[in-house]
Amino acid sequence: MEIRDGLGLSPRKVTYLKYIAGCSGAVRTSELAVRFGVDPSTVTKTLGELADAGLLSLTPYHGAVLSQSGREYAGFLTKRHRILALALTHFGLSDEEACAEASRFESLVSKGAIDRMCRAMGHPQNGACGAITHDTGCLGAGTGSQDPVPGEPEQGGQP
Ligand SMILES: [Zn+2]
Ligand SMILES: [Zn+2]
DSSP: OOOTTSOOSOHHHHHHHHHHHTSSSOBOHHHHHHHHTOOHHHHHHHHHHHHHTTSEEEETTTEEEEOHHHHHHHHHHHHHHHHHHHHHHTTTOOHHHHHHHHHHHGGGSOHHHHHHHHHHTTOOSEETTEEOOOOHHHHOTTSSSOOOOTTOOOSOOOO
């Protein structure tokens, strides 16, 4: 599963993927169920859908492990969270408040918007709750090495 516009995952999947990415090693269904206070059958169903999307592999009695594309997707999810939280701290929220508020709506914000916000904020290194990484998405043209896809229209700019 590719990141594309970054809107392909439900809030629940975003939460699980970020949590699994933050753990070392496999994460058990029961652990997720306790952590997020949901029924294990719900966790199993959601993990199955994430596995079908190629973002993780599931092993019985072992748990879920992110695939390469799952790690890449999780990297984007973490960046999106931190850019949004950092933006909120510029409007009077504490780090903790910004972190919690961003978690409530972050899954509705597109990758294109995050890349432009990152650019507008001058590619910050530190977010409210961790380091922020930068890639060709936010760095865009002018880095000299990797230019965007030729012919790709610049996003935004309503007439
Ligand atoms: Zn946070
Ligand atoms: Zn950036």
